Amino acid sequence: MALVEVKDLYKIFGTNPKRAIPLIKEGKSKQEIKKKTGCTIAINDATFEIHRKETFVVMGLSGSGKSTFIRCLNRLVKPTAGQILIDGKDIVKMGSDELRELRRYKMSMVFQHFGLLPHRNVINNVEFGLELGGMKKTERREKAMEAITLVGLEGFEFSMPNELSGGMQQRVGLARALANDAEILLMDEAFSALDPLIRAQMQDELLDLQDKMHKTIIFITHDLDEALKIGDRIAILGPGGRVRQIGVPEEILSNPADKYVKEFVQNVDRTKIITAGSIKHSGPVLNSIKDGPKAALHLMETQSKSYAYLVDSQRSLKGIIHIEDVIELKKKKENDLSTIVRHDFFTTTPDTAISDLLGTALHTKYPIVVINEDNKFLGIVSREMIIAEVNEGVDESDTPTVFSEILEETEVFQNE
Amino acid sequence: MNRIREIFDIGAGFESIIEWLTEEADWLFDFIALVVEGFLDGVNWLFNFPSAFVIIGLFSFLAWKVAGKGVALFSLIGFLLILYMGYWSETMDTLSLVFSAVIFGLLIGLPVGIWASRSDSAWKILRPILDFMQTLPAFVYLIPAVLLFKLGPVPGVIATLIFSLPPVVRLTNLGIRQVPVEIREACRAFGATPKQMLLKAELPVALPTIMAGVNQTIMLALSMVVISGMIGAGGLGNVVLKGITQLKIDMGFEGGICIVILAIFLDRVTQAFTATQKR
Ligand SMILES: Nc1ncnc2c1ncn2[C@@H]1O[C@H](COP(=O)(O)OP(=O)(O)O)[C@@H](O)[C@H]1O
Ligand SMILES: [Mg+2]
Numbered sequence: 001m002a003l004v005e006v007k008d009l010y011k012i013f014g015t016n017p018k019r020a021i022p023l024i025k026e027g028k029s030k031q032e033i034k035k036k037t038g039c040t041i042a043i044n045d046a047t048f049e050i051h052r053k054e055t056f057v058v059m060g061l062s063g064s065g066k067s068t069f070i071r072c073l074n075r076l077v078k079p080t081a082g083q084i085l086i087d088g089k090d091i092v093k094m095g096s097d098e099l100r101e102l103r104r105y106k107m108s109m110v111f112q113h114f115g116l117l118p119h120r121n122v123i124n125n126v127e128f129g130l131e132l133g134g135m136k137k138t139e140r141r142e143k144a145m146e147a148i149t150l151v152g153l154e155g156f157e158f159s160m161p162n163e164l165s166g167g168m169q170q171r172v173g174l175a176r177a178l179a180n181d182a183e184i185l186l187m188d189e190a191f192s193a194l195d196p197l198i199r200a201q202m203q204d205e206l207l208d209l210q211d212k213m214h215k216t217i218i219f220i221t222h223d224l225d226e227a228l229k230i231g232d233r234i235a236i237l238g239p240g241g242r243v244r245q246i247g248v249p250e251e252i253l254s255n256p257a258d259k260y261v262k263e264f265v266q267n268v269d270r271t272k273i274i275t276a277g278s279i280k281h282s283g284p285v286l287n288s289i290k291d292g293p294k295a296a297l298h299l300m301e302t303q304s305k306s307y308a309y310l311v312d313s314q315r316s317l318k319g320i321i322h323i324e325d326v327i328e329l330k331k332k333k334e335n336d337l338s339t340i341v342r343h344d345f346f347t348t349t350p351d352t353a354i355s356d357l358l359g360t361a362l363h364t365k366y367p368i369v370v371i372n373e374d375n376k377f378l379g380i381v382s383r384e385m386i387i388a389e390v391n392e393g394v395d396e397s398d399t400p401t402v403f404s405e406i407l408e409e410t411e412v413f414q415n416e
Numbered sequence: 417m418n419r420i421r422e423i424f425d426i427g428a429g430f431e432s433i434i435e436w437l438t439e440e441a442d443w444l445f446d447f448i449a450l451v452v453e454g455f456l457d458g459v460n461w462l463f464n465f466p467s468a469f470v471i472i473g474l475f476s477f478l479a480w481k482v483a484g485k486g487v488a489l490f491s492l493i494g495f496l497l498i499l500y501m502g503y504w505s506e507t508m509d510t511l512s513l514v515f516s517a518v519i520f521g522l523l524i525g526l527p528v529g530i531w532a533s534r535s536d537s538a539w540k541i542l543r544p545i546l547d548f549m550q551t552l553p554a555f556v557y558l559i560p561a562v563l564l565f566k567l568g569p570v571p572g573v574i575a576t577l578i579f580s581l582p583p584v585v586r587l588t589n590l591g592i593r594q595v596p597v598e599i600r601e602a603c604r605a606f607g608a609t610p611k612q613m614l615l616k617a618e619l620p621v622a623l624p625t626i627m628a629g630v631n632q633t634i635m636l637a638l639s640m641v642v643i644s645g646m647i648g649a650g651g652l653g654n655v656v657l658k659g660i661t662q663l664k665i666d667m668g669f670e671g672g673i674c675i676v677i678l679a680i681f682l683d684r685v686t687q688a689f690t691a692t693q694k695r
Contacts, residue, residue, distance in 0.1 A: 074605055104607035115602035119620045128616075129606035180606070 001088060002049035003184070003216050004073065009046040009082035011068050011241070014039030017080045030240040042068035043079070043241040051233075055210060055217040059227040060237030066220045068241070070188050073218065074107050075099050086184075104133045107184035108177035112193055114169045116161040122172050123148065123157040129180040140179075147175040150209065167198035174206075178213075187219045191226065203229055224264055228253070228273045236261050249273055271390050276357060277350025279389055280370045280379030284308035288318055288338045293330040296321065296337060307366055309377060310341050317377045320345050320366060347371050350378060354386050361386045434563045449570045456516045456569055463508040463515075468499050471508070479681065483688035487681075494677035503655060503674045510651035511678065513569060513641045517576035518634055525581050525633070526626075529588025530614070539589060546582040554579055554643050562647050572641065572649025580636035587629025591622030627690040634682050642675060652678075 012020045020039040023032075030041050042065040050056045060066050071077035072084060075091055083090050091102060108129060116125050123144050130140035148154060151171040161169055170190060177185055191199045203226060210217060221227050227234050228249045236252065238244040238260050245257035253273055256262035284303045286296055288310050299308055300323055310318040319341030329340055345366040348357060360368060367380040437445070463471065472495040480488035498507050532539040557579050561571035595618050603613040619626070645653020652671050659668020 071601075076601055076604055100607040100609065102607075103605055109602070109605040111598045111602060113596075113598050115596070115598035117599065117602075117617055117621065119623070128602075131616075132603075132606050132608050132612055176606075186605075 003052045003087065004050035004218075005083070005085040006049070007047050007083040007085070009043055009069075009072065009084065010041075010080045011043040011065070011072060011077060012039045012041050012080045021081060041065075041241055043072070046082075046241070046243050048235060048243065048246050050216065050218060052216055053214045054232040055219060055230055057219045057221060057227040057231030057234045058237060059221050059224060059231075059234060061222055061239070064237040064239055065241030066222070066237060067188055069237070070109075070186050070218060070220050073184075073186060074103055074109060104129065104180065106182055107186055108180055108182040109186040109188070110170070110173045110177045110190040112189040114161070114166075114173045114193075116169060116172055116176075118161055121158050121160055122153060122164075122175075125161065125172050126175045126179050128176055133180065143181070144175070144179050147179040150178055151175045152205070165198075166194050167202060170194060170202065178209075183216060185215045185217045187217060189220050189222065192221065192223070199226075206230065225272065236264065250278060271355035271358070272353050274354050274389050275350060276348045276352045276354060276368070276370050276381050277378070279354065279385055280350070280381050281385075283367060283369075283380035285377060286310050286321070286337060287313060288336075289313050291337060292335040293326050293337065296326045297323070297330070300326070309369060309380070310337055311377045315377050316375050317347070317369060317371050319343050345369060348381070349373070354381075354389055357381065357386055358390070434560060438564060445564050448574070449565055452516065452520070452570050452573050455519070456512060456573060459515050460509065460512040463512050464505060468495075468504050472496060472499070475681065479685055483684045487684045487688070490684075491681050494681065498674050498677060501670050501674070503652065503670065506650075506652050506655055506671075507674050507678060509569075510638075510641055510653065510675075513572055513576065513644075513649060513651055514634065514637045514682070517573045517580060517637045517641065518630070520573070521577045521581050521584060521633055521637070522630065524577070525584035525629075526588055529585040529626075529629075530592060532585065532589040533592035533618075542585065542589075546586060549578070550582050554640055555646075557640070558644060558647050561644075567648040569649045571647055572644035572653075575644050575647070576637050576640040579640040580633045583632035583636065584626070584629040587632070588622070588626050591625030591629075592618050594625065595621045624690050627686065631683065631686040631690060634686055635679065638675070638679050638682065 010021060010024075012018075014020070014037065016037075017039050020033050020037050020041065023036065024041065024044060028036075034040060044065075046069065058066050058069060068077055072079050073086075073091075075094070079092050082092065084092055086102070086106065091099070094102065117128065120128070123141070126147055127135075127140040127144035130143055135143075145157070148157060151174050153168070153171050153175060156164065156168065161172065164172070170193075173190070177187075191202050194202060206217075207230065219227075219230055221230075231249060233246060233248055234252055235246045236244045245252060245261045247255075250273070252261065253265055253270060256265050284299050284305050284307070286299060286308050289312060291299075296308060300306065306323045307320055310321055312318060318338055320343070321337055321340055322342060325340040325342075326337075329335075329337070345368070346360050346364050347369045348360070348371075350370050350372065357368060361381075361383040364383070367382040369380055370378040372378055472492065475495060476488045476492040479491040495507075498504060528542070532542050557575040558571070561575035561578075565571035565574055599617055599621060600613065603617045608616065641649065641651065642653040642656060645651065645655075645657045648654075652675050655671035656668055656675070658664060659666075659671055
């Protein structure tokens with residue numbers, strides 16, 4: 001069972017909002033309905049699931065209903081119609097006591113403009129949620145300190161919020177949300193108010209934290225790059241609060257569901273999203289235990305390559321062997337390929353974005369080898385594939401100059 | 417013409433209301449008078465019982481703590497001046513009246529202000545009433561106070577508290593309404609009850625604004641206390657009144673100086689409190 005199930009969810013602002021629903025079903029536009037009834041449609045018939053321990057990103061332009069949606073999940077906003085099941089329980093039907101329990105122990109929230117209490121110092125802000133739940137002072141201090149350590153705020157416990165930079169204030173917001181150890185973390189444009197550098201740093205730290213904590217994070221953003229970086233899955237909200245597409249980042253990029261999503265996606269730098277792991281393919285590989293010079297020459301011939309990668313029987317990478325060395329070895333009537341391995345090639349990890357490989361790709365003779373943290377051979381990524389990937393999704397008409405420069409450089413390199 | 421005058425005889429209507437109140441709700445006003453008088457006596461004793469030097473020392477220390485050296489020095493010199501001009505007990509009487517009126521004013525004004533901030537319709541009703549209260553000349557408050565509570569310090573306190581009530585209601589309402597939406601949302605999102613939200617977030621965040629209201633209320637109360645010298649409330653109001661009615665220019669002037677010193681002291685101290693909170 002999914003952790004959160006959203007079914008036929010509507011939120012319409014205005015007096016007597018239910019009367020707008022039939023109009024929506026007739027296919028009237030947001031503007032028409034606004035004119036006719038004075039009601040604003042914020043969420044229009046959303047249905048989807050959020051899984052345990054995933055980072056689910058909701059992205060859309062300003063006014064598309066993102067904040068409204070995330071506030072439906074903790075009922076700061078009451079949906080007009082539909083269901084939201086959390087662990088199978090419909091929170092739309094919950095009374096105020098049940099809701100308070102839910103908010104205190106099940107989910108917590110991080111706000112765009114931090115929402116800190118200006119009269120409380122950092123640690124008192126962090127323990128706010130625990131205090132509301134009636135936890136004893138010493139215990140909540142301890143928990144608050146843990147959260148403060150997690151977000152790297154040690155030493156600032158007794159600062160006041162207005163003495164901290166935006167990034168630090170949002171760390172306080174994050175620590176406050178982590179302190180009550182809730183399973184679900186709601187983040188409404190949590191990094192949007194920060195400047196780009198701090199923002200990227202906070203994104204990285206959130207990813208690190210998530211690696212350790214495995215919460216279910218529901219993250220709102222209007223920035224597709226951020227969505228692609230953080231999200232395990234992404235929901236794209238169109239204008240009028242309609243969900244346009246839900247999928248993993250690569251799906252959204254390579255198969256936009258409609259024109260709206262496509263226009264979004266076009267502005268993204270694919271090279272930052274596509275990883276070495278996702279485009280790797282097999283290459284010429286030899287096993288150091290069982291393969292000798294004969295097998296090596298045969299493999300190189302059939303694949304018309306002048307090199308092959310050598311691995312052991314656990315597929316641990318040992319190095320690269322060159323055809324000249326193999327011929328030499330054969331002449332000497334020796335068999336052990338591991339005596340002739342060289343290391344004049346590059347390796348990378350599967351989650352490296354290909355944008356980070358561009359430089360390497362231009363200066364290596366041999367394809368880059370993708371290995372995991374145990375040094376296991378996973379596949380190779382060649383220069384041609386990287387360039388092809390860079391060019392995909394770029395219209396001929398507006399090829400950015402950097403790409404053409406890269407192509408030129410490559411040609412020069414090949415002519416050498 | 418006379419008939420029309422009869423129909424529009426609002427004054428007579430008011431008079432009959434007061435009459436009715438004095439006859440039928442007698443016990444209520446007696447009770448209020450008892451509470452106010454008891455409180456006032458207590459406060460009066462507090463300010464008058466210790467030696468003047470102790471009080472002056474305390475006041476100067478308070479001023480130094482919250483408002484700094486300058487205000488402390490001013491208070492020290494100012495209150496010594498009052499003492500040596502011979503108006504110490506009158507000044508303490510006035511201070512007791514102000515203090516009592518303001519305390520009762522806060523007891524009424526804060527809840528009313530909170531209520532107004534919660535409900536738009538409540539605010540819609542309250543606002544014109546507050547406007548009306550603030551434009552009504554101060555003297556008018558003396559009439560019902562005298563009719564319902566006779567003469568003396570008690571009607572003085574009552575008239576003062578009603579006259580000085582509007583700012584604290586207004587600014588409590590304003591302060592709470594100005595609490596940023598995200599702070600409210602954060603409270604709710606972490607499971608605050610309405611009471612927790614009020615006590616842990618709204619009131620503390622609104623405190624600087626509320627304190628500005630308290631400051632204004634105190635200043636209004638001081639001005640009204642002087643006016644209520646006319647109904648025998650005593651204190652500095654009496655001194656000034658005597659100065660006017662008996663043409664004792666020196667007395668009127670000295671009384672005036674005492675009032676100014678007290679006003680500056682109260683203003684600076686409460687204002688400083690507002691400022692430290694704002695930080
Ligand atoms: N409290 C409200 N009352 C009326 N309309 C609202 C309210 N909150 C949001 N809206 C409207 O709902 C739509 C979605 O708003 P919001 O969820 O804030 O979008 P986003 O967070 O994506 O910018 C907008 O058209 C907005 O004007
Ligand atoms: Mg928003």
